[in-house]
Amino acid sequence: MISVVIIGNGNVGTHLYNAFLNVDTIAVTQINSRKLENIPQADITIIAVSDDVIAEISSKIKNSFVVHTSGSVSMSDLKNKTNKGVFYMLQTFSKDKKINFPEVPFCLEAEKESDYQLLEKLAKSLGNNIYPINSEQRKAIHVAAVFVNNFTNNMYKIGNDICNKNNVPFEILQPLIQETAVKIKTLSPEEAQTGPAIRKDKKTIKNHLDLLNKEQQKIYKIITKSIQNGN
Amino acid sequence: MISVVIIGNGNVGTHLYNAFLNVDTIAVTQINSRKLENIPQADITIIAVSDDVIAEISSKIKNSFVVHTSGSVSMSDLKNKTNKGVFYMLQTFSKDKKINFPEVPFCLEAEKESDYQLLEKLAKSLGNNIYPINSEQRKAIHVAAVFVNNFTNNMYKIGNDICNKNNVPFEILQPLIQETAVKIKTLSPEEAQTGPAIRKDKKTIKNHLDLLNKEQQKIYKIITKSIQNGN
Numbered sequence: 001m002i003s004v005v006i007i008g009n010g011n012v013g014t015h016l017y018n019a020f021l022n023v024d025t026i027a028v029t030q031i032n033s034r035k036l037e038n039i040p041q042a043d044i045t046i047i048a049v050s051d052d053v054i055a056e057i058s059s060k061i062k063n064s065f066v067v068h069t070s071g072s073v074s075m076s077d078l079k080n081k082t083n084k085g086v087f088y089m090l091q092t093f094s095k096d097k098k099i100n101f102p103e104v105p106f107c108l109e110a111e112k113e114s115d116y117q118l119l120e121k122l123a124k125s126l127g128n129n130i131y132p133i134n135s136e137q138r139k140a141i142h143v144a145a146v147f148v149n150n151f152t153n154n155m156y157k158i159g160n161d162i163c164n165k166n167n168v169p170f171e172i173l174q175p176l177i178q179e180t181a182v183k184i185k186t187l188s189p190e191e192a193q194t195g196p197a198i199r200k201d202k203k204t205i206k207n208h209l210d211l212l213n214k215e216q217q218k219i220y221k222i223i224t225k226s227i228q229n230g231n
Numbered sequence: 232m233i234s235v236v237i238i239g240n241g242n243v244g245t246h247l248y249n250a251f252l253n254v255d256t257i258a259v260t261q262i263n264s265r266k267l268e269n270i271p272q273a274d275i276t277i278i279a280v281s282d283d284v285i286a287e288i289s290s291k292i293k294n295s296f297v298v299h300t301s302g303s304v305s306m307s308d309l310k311n312k313t314n315k316g317v318f319y320m321l322q323t324f325s326k327d328k329k330i331n332f333p334e335v336p337f338c339l340e341a342e343k344e345s346d347y348q349l350l351e352k353l354a355k356s357l358g359n360n361i362y363p364i365n366s367e368q369r370k371a372i373h374v375a376a377v378f379v380n381n382f383t384n385n386m387y388k389i390g391n392d393i394c395n396k397n398n399v400p401f402e403i404l405q406p407l408i409q410e411t412a413v414k415i416k417t418l419s420p421e422e423a424q425t426g427p428a429i430r431k432d433k434k435t436i437k438n439h440l441d442l443l444n445k446e447q448q449k450i451y452k453i454i455t456k457s458i459q460n461g462n
Contacts, residue, residue, distance in 0.1 A: 051435070052434075072435055072438060072439075090403060090404070090406070090407060091406060091407060091410065092407070092410060092411075092414075092425055103406045104406060105403045105406060107403070129403075129406075131399075131400075131403060133399065136397065137397050137398065137399050139438070139442060140393050140394070140396070140397035140399060140442060141393075141394070141397075141399055141403060141404075142439070143393055143439045143442050143443065144389075144390040144391075144393040144394055144399075144404060145390070145404065145407055146426055146427065146428075146439060146451075147386045147387075147389045147390045147393070147451075148386055148387055148390040148404050148407060148408050148411065149407050149408075149410075149411045149425070149426065150424065150425060150426030150427075150428060150429075150458065151386045151450075151451075151454045152383045152386045152387075152408075152411050152412075153411060153415070153420055153423050153424050153425075154420075154424070154454050154457055154458050155378045155379055155382045155383045155386065156378075156379055156383075156415050156420040156423070157420035157421065157424070157457075157458075158375075158378045158457070159375040159376070159378045159379040159420075160375075160419065160420050162371050162372075162374055162375040162378070163371070163372070163375055165371070166367065166368050166371035166372075167368065168362075168364065168368050168371060168372055168375075169362075172321060172336045172338070172360075172362060172372060173321070173372075173375060173376065173379050174415075174416065175321070175322060175334045175335060175336060175360075176321060176322060176323070176376055176379060176380050177379050177380075177383075177412055177415060178412055178413075178416075179322065179323060179380075180323075180379065180380045180383050180384060180412070181383075181408055181409055181411070181412035181413075182409075182412075183323075183384075184384070184387050184405075184408060185405065185409075188391065189384055189385075189387040189388035189390075189391050190388065192384050192387070193381065193384050193385070193388070194323055194380070194381060194384075195377055195380065195381030196377065196381075197377075197381060198381075203282075203283070204282070204303055207303060207370070208303075208373070208374045208377060211370060211371060211374050212374065215457060215460070218453055219382075219453055219454065219457060220377075220378075220382075222449055222450055222453055223382045223385050223450065226385055226388075226389070226446060226450060227381065227382075227385050227388075229446065
């Protein structure tokens, strides 16, 4: 049996709490981050709060092993005086959306090898994709995630705007959007790249620019250049 | 029975030819675009060649109803003296990849209403998603497709580069990539947007920029601005 305390009532904390409740070998307690007076002892204490209060909250915790769940905060930013680690799940957590934990990549880090093994045991109780990731790597993953998630979604947004402006239903782009994502399961991004930029089709590129507003033109030009330069 | 001649041996022409072969109500012939001397008569003649030779090839065709398959060429760029139309399928066609025609959006256009109805009948023999789309709308769709497909793939490329540089396997981003695409089936891009840009989280944005090379920084900044401005 592993005892776990989760501090924080946000999306990550609540999804994790509910998931651990279903695991026989985990005893889990959830604590509001504003009520830190009575934290029970536990094998693993998970701080699932906003990045900017992780240091402060961790400084008030005396439990033996404390981890946070953030992609962009170093392990050393934890200010507890006991052992430290990180339990980062690379997935978007929305309030009402069920998390498919078996598919979630767990990025784990700990100061002590025995703590790492404990975190790994905990992660294995929920998922299958477990990676040892240090703080520097995790920050890089967090930036990469911004590109493939946040920025990709902005590409969808611009596609949607262009459709709206021309009275075309956005749904017409759906099969292409899904195909683009599925393709990357078997091809590298280099292999999967198609279109006027990689073909250096100047005429089509010019025609496209004529159809865009100034902001869209800037983005079109800079990404076209990125595709052509291979960087 | 609808008789169809396909001119062109490229990916689009060959996939279409093979698909029509399986339809009882279609009689299809495929012709090499360099051998235009003996084109049989047909109800619909489909020119499936590179954009820049559509005008020239169409000028040599005397069949009654001629369409092209391009997203970025106007119907009026066809130079046959008979009836004109467009049969554009919004999907990426690769040589070795099977096309799931029932999901492909067919964007149809014709000068004459009776020709449109004939094209619609032809499209319905393969697919379910059929849209009347004029030349202006089609060009807009083609640009939108560049954003959601080509440019999204470049976001994957940059994510991959960041992973490689930090010895992290790209597969770690796969669940997030797939989730990002699936999410857009039920949420609008505005609703689906998350991350430091939309939260105006300046500290995280600064940290991210510090981890990127100059080209990546330019793209990060311009897309962050686009997300924040909502354009």
